Structures are given as structure tokens and as C-alpha cells.
Amino acid sequence: MRPVDKGNAPKTYRNYGKARHDLAKKIGYYCSYCEMKVMNSIEVEHILPRNQGGEPLDWDNFLLSCKYCNTIKSDHNSNLSDYLWPDVDNTDLAFSYSEAEMIKPKTSISQSLQILAKNSIDLMGLDRFPGGSNKPTEADTRWRSRQKMWDLAKLSYNDWKEAPTIQMARQIARTSLNGHYSIWIDVFKEDQIVLTEIDKIYSEIGLFKKFTSTRSRILRNNAKI
Ligand SMILES: [Zn+2]
Known part of the structure; x- marks a missing residue:
């Protein structure tokens, strides 16, 4: 799940729907949860639901979501x-991605963090696919989008192995903007040049800065992980 930095509220809102394009300007037209690119009808989602005490008009309580993640999440948290x-x-x-199992908590993190990661997967139904134990509804096409991106990322990987140039790395980074950031990061996990270009291009759309210039990991304050 791509860590995002929304920055400060650009203004105050009288209608949360009006935050849609301001959010997209900061973090791109991607679902904050399943990472699918959503060019049509992306939804402003209340992280803490309004009827669970969540602030209805507070920028800090907004993310962008596809209709599937938003509908499944509903007011359940x-x-x-x-x-x-x-x-x-x-x-x-926190999460590991694979074609076979979609998304799972990383086994390398603590047991208590794995529970939180699993809770997030369940809340948005992120692991629903036809062959799995959690089946998607007929309308839920997130798994198709994800499968398409695995295919595209693997083809890009083959191209990279044939021509590992900086130009190719930049081209792959541009292609990764088709969505599912974490799949690209997984496919190219051994290829630092490509990873750097992917993170560079996603940093323009709100990727939380993960590394310093000397590649020390930057961690967020007050984060659970
Ligand atoms: Zn989604």
C-alpha cells in the first residue's frame, strides 16, 4: 500500500466532495487502498466514517478511494x-504482494502488526479474487486491474533485462503510473535503478519520501509501522 503524503489542507471545505480534485492533485487519481488508477468517479473517502465520529469536512480525514474499496469499507471501522x-x-x-495471493501481511513484521495489516486487508476486501477464499462480487474488477498490472510489469521486467538503460528505467517508471504501485515495486525489487525512477515519478503525486539522498530509510513519526 503506497504510503502517501497529502500535505496540509489547501482550504476549508463546506462539502467534502469538493476536496476530490485537490486530493488528486496531491496524491494522484489512484485508490489509496487498492492502488488502482481511477480516472472516473474517484471518491473522497472518510477514513474514520462520519457515523463513527469521523470529521465530515476535515482534510485529515480524507483519502481517495475507488468505489469498490469505499463500498466494502463502508462504515465498518x-x-x-x-x-x-x-x-x-x-x-x-506492511504488505507483501503476489500474483497468487494478491496481498498479505508481511511475515517479517511483528504478530501484532500483522493483525493490523490483516484488518486493513479485510476492511477493504483487498484480497478478493475469483480463485481465492474471498470471492469478489460480479462488479468488483479490482483483481482484473491487478492481474493486468502484473502482466504489464513482468513484460517491462523482460525489456529491462534486455536493455537495462536509464532511459528504459524512466520509461518503466512512466508505465508504472498505470497503477498498482506496489506490484511494480515488487517486480523490480532487485533493480535499484528502476525502483529509484518509480519512486521519483510517484513522489510527484504524493508518495511519502522513504529515503534520504544517502538511502537511509525515513520513517514517519507516530506511525504504527
Ligand atoms: Zn480501491
Whole structure:
């Protein structure tokens, strides 16, 4: 789950829907949870639901979501502390991605963090796919988008192995803007040049800065992970 930095509220809102394009300007037209690119009808989602005490018009309580994640999440979380969130936690450290199992908590993190990661997966139904134990609804096409991106990332990987140039790395980074950031990071996990270009291009759309110039890891304050 791509960790995002929304920055400060650009203004105050009288209608939360009006924050949609300001949010997209900061973090791109991507679902904050499943990482799918959403060019049509992206939704402003209340991280803590309004009927669970969440602030209806507070920028800090907004993320962008596809309609599937938003609908499944609904008002089911009554707190923030039992889950991991891409705007406050270092969520790139919490989940592992694979074609076979979609998304799982990383086994390298502590048991208690794995529970929080699993809670987030369950809250948005992020691991729903036809062959899995959690089946998607007919309308839920997130798994298709994810599968398409695995295919595209693997083809890009083959190109990279044939022509590992900085130009190719930049081209792959541009292609990664098709969505599902974490899949690209997984496919190119051994290829630092490509990872750097992917992070550079995503930093223009709100990727939380993960490394210093000397590649020490920057961690967020007050994050659960
Ligand atoms: Zn989504």
C-alpha cells in the first residue's frame, strides 16, 4: 500500500466532495487502498466514517478511494488504531504482494502488526479474487486491474533485462503510473535503478519520501509501522 503524503489542507471545505480534485492533485487519481488508477468517479473517502465520529469536512480525514474499496469499507471501522493507513503509517513495509495471493501481511513484521495489516486487508476486501477464499462480487474488477498490472510489469521486467538503460528505467517508471504501485515495486525489487525512477515519478503525486539522498530509510513519526 503506497504510503502517501497529502500535505496540509489547501482550504476549508463546506462539502467534502469538493476536496476530490485537490486530493488528486496531491496524491494522484489512484485508490489509496487498492492502488488502482481511477480516472472516473474517484471518491473522497472518510477514513474514520462520519457515523463513527469521523470529521465530515476535515482534510485529515480524507483519502481517495475507488468505489469498490469505499463500498466494502463502508462504515465498518469504528476507530483508526486497529488498522494501518497509507497517510500516516509506513504502509509499504506492511504488505507483501503476489500474483497468487494478491496481498498479505508481511511475515517479517511483528504478530501484532500483522493483525493490523490483516484488518486493513479485510476492511477493504483487498484480497478478493475469483480463485481465492474471498470471492469478489460480479462488479468488483479490482483483481482484473491487478492481474493486468502484473502482466504489464513482468513484460517491462523482460525489456529491462534486455536493455537495462536509464532511459528504459524512466520509461518503466512512466508505465508504472498505470497503477498498482506496489506490484511494480515488487517486480523490480532487485533493480535499484528502476525502483529509484518509480519512486521519483510517484513522489510527484504524493508518495511519502522513504529515503534520504544517502538511502537511509525515513520513517514517519507516530506511525504504527
Ligand atoms: Zn480501491
